[in-house]
Amino acid sequence: MVGDAGTATDAGVRYGRYHPAMDFELSEDQLALRDAASDLLSSRADPARVRAVVDAGGGWDRALWADLCAQGWPGIAVPESAGGIGLGWVEAAVLLESVGAHLAPAPILGQMVALDALVDAAATGSGSTMSPWVERLIAGDAIAAAAFRPLRADRNEHGDWTLRGRTEPVPFAPSADVAVVRASDANATDSGADALFLVELAAHRPVAEPVMDRTREVGRIELDGVSAVRIGGSDAALAHVDRGAVAYSAELLGAAARCLDVTVEYARDRVQFGRPIGSFQAVKHRCADMLVDVEGMRSTAWWAAWCLSVADDETSIAASTAKAWCSDAADRVLNSTLQVHGGIGFTWECDVHLYLKRVQLDRVSFGNAAFHRDRLAGLLRARVESGVSVI
Numbered sequence: 001m002v003g004d005a006g007t008a009t010d011a012g013v014r015y016g017r018y019h020p021a022m023d024f025e026l027s028e029d030q031l032a033l034r035d036a037a038s039d040l041l042s043s044r045a046d047p048a049r050v051r052a053v054v055d056a057g058g059g060w061d062r063a064l065w066a067d068l069c070a071q072g073w074p075g076i077a078v079p080e081s082a083g084g085i086g087l088g089w090v091e092a093a094v095l096l097e098s099v100g101a102h103l104a105p106a107p108i109l110g111q112m113v114a115l116d117a118l119v120d121a122a123a124t125g126s127g128s129t130m131s132p133w134v135e136r137l138i139a140g141d142a143i144a145a146a147a148f149r150p151l152r153a154d155r156n157e158h159g160d161w162t163l164r165g166r167t168e169p170v171p172f173a174p175s176a177d178v179a180v181v182r183a184s185d186a187n188a189t190d191s192g193a194d195a196l197f198l199v200e201l202a203a204h205r206p207v208a209e210p211v212m213d214r215t216r217e218v219g220r221i222e223l224d225g226v227s228a229v230r231i232g233g234s235d236a237a238l239a240h241v242d243r244g245a246v247a248y249s250a251e252l253l254g255a256a257a258r259c260l261d262v263t264v265e266y267a268r269d270r271v272q273f274g275r276p277i278g279s280f281q282a283v284k285h286r287c288a289d290m291l292v293d294v295e296g297m298r299s300t301a302w303w304a305a306w307c308l309s310v311a312d313d314e315t316s317i318a319a320s321t322a323k324a325w326c327s328d329a330a331d332r333v334l335n336s337t338l339q340v341h342g343g344i345g346f347t348w349e350c351d352v353h354l355y356l357k358r359v360q361l362d363r364v365s366f367g368n369a370a371f372h373r374d375r376l377a378g379l380l381r382a383r384v385e386s387g388v389s390v391i
Contacts, residue, residue: 030094037098040071045104047351050215053105054354058214060172065106069140074111077309082119082131083138088309089243093250093301100254103215103351103358107143107172109251113243114144114180117196120239121231130231133178133198145176145201146244147221148366150194153183153228163199163228167221171365174208174219176201181221182237183228196236197228213357242315244366245323246308249301252326252362255355256297256333260290262351263337270342277340286336293329300325317379320372327369330359 026034044064053061068074077092078084085091092112099108115137122130136142151165163183173179178200185193204226206219232239264287267278277283304322307315334356338345345352367375380390 026090026094030091033091034094034098037095038101040067041098041102041104045102045106050103050105050354054214058208058211059217060105060107060175064104065108065140068104068106068108072138073108074115074140075138077112078115078119078134078138082122083135084115084119089246089305090302090309093246093305096247096250097254097257097301100251100256100358100362101258103255103354105215107145107175107216109247110146110170110172110176111137111140111144113146113240113247114178116243117146117180117231117236117240118144118198120236121196121198124232130198136177142177143172143175145170145173145179145221146240146366147173147179147181148241148244149182151181151183151197151223152186153195153197153230154186154225161197161228161230162225163197163223164225165223168365169209169211169218169220169361170206171216171218171361173201173206173221174217176205179221180231180240181228182240194234194237195230196232196240198231199223199226199228211361213361215354215358216361218361238316241366242304242308242319245319245372246301246304248362248365249297249304249319249322249326252330252359253294253297253301255359255362256290256326256330257294259333259337259352259355260287260294263287263290263340267340283340286340290333290336293333297322297326297329317376320367320376320379323367324369324372324376327363327372331363334359 044067045061049061049064053059072085073095075084076087076095077089078086080086096109096112115134118130118134118137122134133142137144147167147170149168151163151167154162154164163181167181170179178198181197181199182194183197185195201221204221204223206221208217208219211218264278267283267287268276270277278287300318300322304318306312307318312318337352338356341350341352344350363369383390
């Protein structure tokens with residue numbers, strides 16, 4: 001995204017480029033990236049290939065994953081100095097929007113979120129521990145999962161950490177080699193004791209659970225005294241929530257935007273009472289409401305991605321705003337998609353149900369709308385109490 005001249009930030013140094021003030025338009029390079037992503041997924045994650053994964057009971061497409069890794073998708077926001085492409089979270093959001101639009105059955109979202117946490121950890125002194133995982137995750141030789149629900153962390157007299165607890169259903173956790181998770185220090189007395197941990201899952205991979213969304217595999221990570229590496233404190237845990245919220249908002253945007261396009265096309269082609277159903281006022285109004293929701297999703301998701309790229313002070317506010325709006329708006333868009341399609345929308349042959357199921361899991365991943373509204377209220381309240389404007 002481009003805009004008027006601004007002030008360089010630490011994030012600008014990290015990503016190796018200058019970040020000006022935000023403009024809600026993609027640059028030419030970002031538009032080219034979006035087109036390339038759409039072209040790749042149109043051929044590698046077309047409906048037939050997605051349905052092949054679904055019909056097999058769910059999971060992911062290894063060939064598609066290899067193609068995405070060959071294009072450098074996992075490391076899109078990783079600095080070149082760490083082996084990545086060196087762009088930012090706006091570019092990552094562009095890719096994730098395409099992932100949502102095509103229902104791509106590949107573990108790219110969790111990989112991006114986890115990688116960013118490990119890169120931050122490596123930059124702050126954990127390089128010897130994190131760098132090998134960063135290299136493997138960028139190459140796609142290992143899979144990472146990113147969990148939201150906090151676990152409990154215990155530290156022994158030698159300074160070693162162990163984790164206990166059970167996460168929410170995490171996409172692709174059953175195939176993950178490592179997971180980035182939040183945990184609260186069981187011995188801490190303050191409420192801000194959340195920290196970020198890396199745990200290896202070779203011996204603790206969850207079993208894939210039966211879920212509605214069979215374009216992915218899902219499992220709950222359950223740990224009982226499993227060794228883990230602390231990769232950051234409360235700031236890292238906060239950033240982890242922000243990254244996950246932005247990533248899922250972008251994927252929700254992609255799914256909703258694609259369903260809007262499909263619905264408008266169907267309304268033009270479907271004839272009832274001798275006229276296309278899109279000519280009926282009730283259908284027009286519903287499609288117009290869908291457009292308003294999608295454009296609102298696009299504005300909030302891109303704003304949040306930009307804030308994350310430049311380490312803006314409002315990153316957490318932007319991330320929670322995006323996730324709260326995108327979670328609810330995507331649900332409304334998918335409900336309208338189903339209604340306009342009528343009886344055909346309920347059938348297995350129609351792709352609408354695949355998008356509906358994908359959205360239902362994305363809506364609650366990394367915090368549902370209610371969680372992020374509460375979080376947003378707390379963030380804004382703190383600003384008001386400190387005398388800072390909320391606008």
